[in-house]
Amino acid sequence: MSIWIYILRRIIGSIPILFMVSIISFFLIRLSPVDPLAQLKLNPAISVETIEKEKIRLGLDKPVIVQYFLWAKNFVSGNMGYCTDNTKVSTKIKDRILNTLLLSFCVIVTSWIIAIPLGVLAAVYYNSFFDRLLTLFSSIGMAIPSFFFAILMLLFAQKTGWFPPGGLTSANFDELNFLSKILDVAWHLFLPVFVLTTISLSSLMRQMRANLLDVLSSEYIKFAYAKGLKKTKIILKHALRNAVNPIITLLGFEFAGLLSGAALTEYVFQYPGLGKLILEAVMQSDINLVMASLMIGAFMLIVGNLIADILLKITDPRVRI
Numbered sequence: 001m002s003i004w005i006y007i008l009r010r011i012i013g014s015i016p017i018l019f020m021v022s023i024i025s026f027f028l029i030r031l032s033p034v035d036p037l038a039q040l041k042l043n044p045a046i047s048v049e050t051i052e053k054e055k056i057r058l059g060l061d062k063p064v065i066v067q068y069f070l071w072a073k074n075f076v077s078g079n080m081g082y083c084t085d086n087t088k089v090s091t092k093i094k095d096r097i098l099n100t101l102l103l104s105f106c107v108i109v110t111s112w113i114i115a116i117p118l119g120v121l122a123a124v125y126y127n128s129f130f131d132r133l134l135t136l137f138s139s140i141g142m143a144i145p146s147f148f149f150a151i152l153m154l155l156f157a158q159k160t161g162w163f164p165p166g167g168l169t170s171a172n173f174d175e176l177n178f179l180s181k182i183l184d185v186a187w188h189l190f191l192p193v194f195v196l197t198t199i200s201l202s203s204l205m206r207q208m209r210a211n212l213l214d215v216l217s218s219e220y221i222k223f224a225y226a227k228g229l230k231k232t233k234i235i236l237k238h239a240l241r242n243a244v245n246p247i248i249t250l251l252g253f254e255f256a257g258l259l260s261g262a263a264l265t266e267y268v269f270q271y272p273g274l275g276k277l278i279l280e281a282v283m284q285s286d287i288n289l290v291m292a293s294l295m296i297g298a299f300m301l302i303v304g305n306l307i308a309d310i311l312l313k314i315t316d317p318r319v320r321i
Helices: 003-030 039-043 047-058 064-076 089-122 129-141 146-160 178-218 219-226 231-243 245-249 249-268 275-284 287-315
Strands: none
Touching: 003 064, 003 287, 064 287, 089 129, 089 231, 089 275, 089 287, 129 178, 129 249, 146 178, 146 245, 146 249, 178 219, 178 231, 178 245, 178 249, 219 231, 231 245, 245 249, 249 275, 249 287, 275 287
């Protein structure tokens, strides 16, 4: 089967998945006890007539089923609706999605570049002091909550002044030249990327170590040693390619998981990404914004799994798509 036909079939097959995700998400949000107009009702300066007009504008006066089909119709046509503050949902998401994709890309690249070599070294030097040290650090990284770790790094930035305490750019960003702008963004990205990479790195490294240990104990690796092949060639050419396959399958889940996993980290560092926006939207029960964010998360999961399948085909010729 051609790779393009495979991609087309996957895209068509993802439509029912997105449809089911939208139905479940919409009704769970609308059936929750949180009132989207709670803040307006608590303000004594806002009249009852104004609240009723806002209720009609948001479509909250209609039955839940009707609300869903109205939302689905607008979403398919490209109109994601309005937020509770009368701002277009598409405008808010457009301003944040590139920042989240930048953060996610940096975290995935750094965590994979570090995790795979460390996992390989831990497996090659199994039960050594180096292996036990890496196991200790990975256990600490998996045990510490990302929110708590982000707060510690924020305190570190405030105490030392080595890194900015939040945001994505400096106040004088527009006055900088092109190279200085890149360095400024990288400077602001360092701590959020460091926090999320440390959390992601721990599990990936342990998974890589376990996979390679399992492959190294297989019969064909023992046969390769018996033939007199060099240890480096056996590990890099034969064992590593098979050990990395299960890691690649995790790529799709990791890509989508960063959207939700980065929410608290983005909130701590006041990073202008989708995670922070979603968290604020959930707290305010902004249904249009929450639904758009959930659909983006589902789409990221589908795209991530598709990329993982294609990479798996490249690394393992035995895989047929």
